[in-house]
Amino acid sequence: MPEGPSIVLLREEAMRFRHRTVRRVEGDSRQDIQRMVGRRVLDVRSWGKHFLLAFSGFSLWVHLMMFGSCRIDAPKDRPPRLALHFDTGSLYFYACSVRFIEGPLAAAYDWRADVMSPDWDPALARRKLRSAPEALVCDALLDQDVFAGVGNIIKNEVLFRIRVHPCTRVGDLPPRKLAQLVAQARAYSFDFLEWKRRFVLRRHWLVHRRRECPECGRHLELAHLGTRQRRTFWCGHCQARY
Incomplete structure (x- = not known):
């Protein structure tokens, strides 16, 4: 998609x-x-x-x-x-x-929810996340009402960037990690855009469709997780489950 x-x-x-x-x-x-x-x-x-x-x-x-x-x-x-x-x-x-x-x-739209829009509102995203503390972060990142435009590649890469296990509940994230989740959802989307413009996107994938963790060298985990059952790649050693 x-x-x-x-x-x-x-x-x-x-x-x-x-x-x-x-x-x-x-x-x-x-x-x-x-x-x-x-x-x-x-x-x-x-x-x-x-x-x-x-x-x-x-x-x-x-x-x-x-x-x-x-x-x-x-x-x-x-x-x-x-x-x-x-x-x-x-x-x-x-x-x-x-x-x-x-x-x-x-x-027709709340433009503040689009991670690539100049009207993007990170504070609004944080409020929406806090209202769903039971949601897994792997599901939350794919919620288009919160992060419009974020898909499975961005989800996997953002969670590795901030070193968070995909099965962590939103409500269990420390405030600092919640802020990182929101910030990186936008930051990685713009990195994705620039890499795709230069036809080098896949070279920059750290965990998506990869076999080994670029940080510790261990074998990456792969499973269909969350209510959406989307394919998820993560490092069981580097990504903490809070």
């Missing part, structure tokens, strides 16, 4: 269609996608893992789910879920979820 930084990159690439008019629409989506024909894109935005095209009165919402993708001017050899054609090029979406948001985007 593309994580927040990947959607930011898509947003940046799709900015070329801002203020452009949709000339033709195709795809097998069951939504009324033809409503976009003849409409001008007012803005290109993202929130967490959501890609957004704003029109007057409504917005297109796209989620790439687990295996979705987007291509610009380079269609695959199969029908898209949605394709938008402009005078200056085309956007193609595959294996994704598509719907419309009515009204202004400002009312």
Whole structure:
């Protein structure tokens, strides 16, 4: 599943269609996608893992789910879920979820929850975490209401960075560790973005899909943990369980 930084990159690439008019629409989506024909894109935005095209009165919402993708001017050899054609090029979406948001985007999202937004509010994230003390940190980091944009890679790497076991309960974290968790969720997301821009992201993974701990050399643990049962890599020696 593309994580927040990947959607930011898509947003940046799709900015070329801002203020452009949709000339033709195709795809097998069951939504009324033809409503976009003849409409001008007012803005290109993202929130967490959501890609957004704003029109007057409504917005297109796209989620790439687990295996979705987007291509610009380079269609695959199969029908898209949605394709938008402009005078200056085309956007193609595959294996994704598509719907419309009515009204202004400002009312649809709390932008303070997006870890990559300039409106990100770490104090709000800490308050939300304190309200769910029984949650495991491996689940909390994937909660899009708290950390919009954080996915499984970021989760694994952040927990290793702050040396916290993924099965630690949020309520058991010392205040210093809770603050580190929130800070690194954002910091690692921006590192992820920069590494992905330079096509070196995988070189910087310390535990995700790795076999040995880069700190102590011990074999890394791997299990599907938490209520989400997402694949989790961690070092049983270096990451403390509080």
